[in-house]
Amino acid sequence: MELLTNQILAGLATGAIYACMALAVVMIYQAINHLNFAQGEMAMFSTFIAWQLMQWGLGFWGAFALTLVISFIGGVALERLLFNPLTNAPVLVHVAGFIALFAILNSVAGLTWDFTIKQFPSPFGSTGFLGSQLISKHQAGIIGVAFAMLSLLYGFFRFTRIGLALRAAASQPESARLVGIDTRWMVALGWGMASAIGAIAGVLIAPVVFLEPNMMGGVLLYSFAAAVLGGLSSPFGSVLGGFIVGVFENLVSTYVPGVGTELKLPIALALIVTVLVIRPSGLLGRVVVKRV
Amino acid sequence: MSAIEETLGQTVAAVEVRKSSMPTVARLVLLLGLLVIPLGVSDFVVFQVTTVLIYAIAILALNLLTGASGQFSLGQSAFYAVGAYTAAIMMEVYGVNYALTLPAAGVICFLFGFLFGLPALRLSGVYLALATFALAVAMPQIPKLAVLEPWTGGVHGLVVNKPEAPFDLPLSQDAWLYYFTLSVAVVIYWLCANLLRSRTGRAMLAVRDNEIAASALGVDLSLYKTLAFGTSAAFTGVAGALGAIVVQFVAPDSFTFQLSIAIFVGMIVGGVGWLPGSLVGAVFIVFVPNLAEGISKGLSGAVFGVILFAVIFALPHGARQIADWIAKRLPR
Numbered sequence: 001m002e003l004l005t006n007q008i009l010a011g012l013a014t015g016a017i018y019a020c021m022a023l024a025v026v027m028i029y030q031a032i033n034h035l036n037f038a039q040g041e042m043a044m045f046s047t048f049i050a051w052q053l054m055q056w057g058l059g060f061w062g063a064f065a066l067t068l069v070i071s072f073i074g075g076v077a078l079e080r081l082l083f084n085p086l087t088n089a090p091v092l093v094h095v096a097g098f099i100a101l102f103a104i105l106n107s108v109a110g111l112t113w114d115f116t117i118k119q120f121p122s123p124f125g126s127t128g129f130l131g132s133q134l135i136s137k138h139q140a141g142i143i144g145v146a147f148a149m150l151s152l153l154y155g156f157f158r159f160t161r162i163g164l165a166l167r168a169a170a171s172q173p174e175s176a177r178l179v180g181i182d183t184r185w186m187v188a189l190g191w192g193m194a195s196a197i198g199a200i201a202g203v204l205i206a207p208v209v210f211l212e213p214n215m216m217g218g219v220l221l222y223s224f225a226a227a228v229l230g231g232l233s234s235p236f237g238s239v240l241g242g243f244i245v246g247v248f249e250n251l252v253s254t255y256v257p258g259v260g261t262e263l264k265l266p267i268a269l270a271l272i273v274t275v276l277v278i279r280p281s282g283l284l285g286r287v288v289v290k291r292v
Numbered sequence: 293m294s295a296i297e298e299t300l301g302q303t304v305a306a307v308e309v310r311k312s313s314m315p316t317v318a319r320l321v322l323l324l325g326l327l328v329i330p331l332g333v334s335d336f337v338v339f340q341v342t343t344v345l346i347y348a349i350a351i352l353a354l355n356l357l358t359g360a361s362g363q364f365s366l367g368q369s370a371f372y373a374v375g376a377y378t379a380a381i382m383m384e385v386y387g388v389n390y391a392l393t394l395p396a397a398g399v400i401c402f403l404f405g406f407l408f409g410l411p412a413l414r415l416s417g418v419y420l421a422l423a424t425f426a427l428a429v430a431m432p433q434i435p436k437l438a439v440l441e442p443w444t445g446g447v448h449g450l451v452v453n454k455p456e457a458p459f460d461l462p463l464s465q466d467a468w469l470y471y472f473t474l475s476v477a478v479v480i481y482w483l484c485a486n487l488l489r490s491r492t493g494r495a496m497l498a499v500r501d502n503e504i505a506a507s508a509l510g511v512d513l514s515l516y517k518t519l520a521f522g523t524s525a526a527f528t529g530v531a532g533a534l535g536a537i538v539v540q541f542v543a544p545d546s547f548t549f550q551l552s553i554a555i556f557v558g559m560i561v562g563g564v565g566w567l568p569g570s571l572v573g574a575v576f577i578v579f580v581p582n583l584a585e586g587i588s589k590g591l592s593g594a595v596f597g598v599i600l601f602a603v604i605f606a607l608p609h610g611a612r613q614i615a616d617w618i619a620k621r622l623p624r
Contacts, residue, residue: 093608269422
């Protein structure tokens with residue numbers, strides 16, 4: 001029983017990481033109706049920027065705030081410079097663009113900061129949470145931040161003018177333009193926000209997985225899975241999906257014999273595909289009704 | 293999701309079936325060019341060109357799936373792996389002649405693809421992408437399983453013997469394999485081009501353009517969608533089998549997700565739905581990474597990315613755009 005509790009708690013802690021990243025995935029999906037394969041590399045790059053700023057002598061929070069600003073501007077710039085000119089190109093070409101961006105960011109980060117593993121400080125400290133042996137302060141912090149970001153995003157999309165405009169621009173671009181929304185800037189804003197959320201996720205993940213150019217590979221896979229599992233149209237669903245994937249992954253590797261670290265990912269993915277076959281729009285996603 | 297499907301339908305629909313292949317003259321010139329390539333170059337270059345042809349087959353297969361039936365797959369590396377392992381196991385464990393492994397790989401991959409297509413029927417767009425992606429990620433782990441190790445060789449993989457040219461032909465092993473691959477590629481191209489012109493092909497195109505209209509006209513959606521998956525998997529499997537014979541080695545880590553990405557990029561560069569573009573795409577994915585490495589070793593990934601961006605900026609519809617441009621200016 002104690003083992004079970006331990007594994008579930010550990011799963012929730014890793015799940016929170018996936019949840020943070022999944023929020024960034026949902027954010028960009030809301031803005032461009034597509035998964036961005038370079039999302040993880042963008043987050044990695046932001047985290048390196050934060051690390052560099054700290055190396056130059058900034059305190060954690062100063063570096064963090066500056067990184068958020070840089071990431072936001074960087075995200076907007078990426079959209080304006082690289083993806084806006086491709087607006088009329090087929091969607092599959094955008095996917096090729098994401099792959100190209102992935103290769104560029106990974107390679108540039110590798111050359112600038114090399115591939116050695118770097119320590120990244122935690123803003124919450126690494127001692128036990130409330131004296132507990134099971135979960136560290138940092139892990140509890142990630143869970144807290146995941147929920148804080150979730151409520152902020154929920155409020156943003158639900159109650160602010162600009163959040164509503166963003167959703168409108170994504171789901172009905174033509175009608176949105178007719179009521180006076182500048183849809184092109186909405187897409188850029190979505191990129192900027194996704195990039196900033198990715199930066200938060202990256203900074204939180206780095207103390208756990210350590211900082212290096214390939215740090216996001218595995219995390220991004222799980223967070224895609226989490227976002228799709230929860231429903232790409234629902235920020236809450238993506239966080240829930242993140243926790244489910246985290247816990248499930250941990251339980252499978254503990255209790256199912258013969259499943260080592262190697263089969264963990266395939267089994268988690270198989271679960272997700274099964275869920276999708278039964279519920280094609282994710283656990284909490286809206287069913288999109290298509291007009292014929 | 294719906295958005296990706298619609299756009300996919302529109303873009304691909306822009307190409308008519310007639311235009312999805314090439315004029316006869318261009319075809320003959322290309323074939324002649326491919327026939328003389330191995331004369332007078334080193335064995336390594338021959339090997340590289342053979343690799344190009346093998347990738348071209350794999351890209352052609354993806355083109356059949358995405359271009360013709362409108363389904364998006366990131367799982368092609370899994371089918372490629374199944375084909376490669378089928379060939380390697382048949383040759384090394386059971387001592388079957390290499391030429392016989394190709395049809396076997398095709399049949400096995402067809403069944404595999406067809407079966408995988410069944411659950412995938414309910415999914416589309418990003419969800420299908422994720423499901424096929426899961427397949428691509430899971431596949432390299434399968435040969436490592438202890439149960440299968442006597443056949444697959446586990447992590448170490450299998451070494452395959454290189455076949456000699458038959459009938460005492462005065463050809464080096466590499467040149468012979470090149471011509472062998474070329475003939476397989478020509479046959480598969482011919483099959484694909486004819487398939488698209490047949491009743492089945494038209495049904496697939498109808499499914500891609502508008503599922504509801506197609507089913508109203510009596511097209512069995514599930515049958516044709518799974519059939520497209522099966523056929524695509526079969527051709528990818530043949531490419532995998534050829535790959536195993538030519539590279540003389542199969543190991544789980546040769547068939548990672550990167551392979552699927554490469555095949556996908558090749559399809560985009562060649563032009564989605566334009567069969568001859570597969571060859572252009574294959575040239576791109578074989579030579580551009582080398583070129584990028586030549587320009588800058590440390591930044592090879594960035595150079596590759598920049599080149600890929602340049603290509604999709606200049607030619608969002610891939611090599612097909614150049615072909616269309618030339619076709620418009622040729623005297624008729």
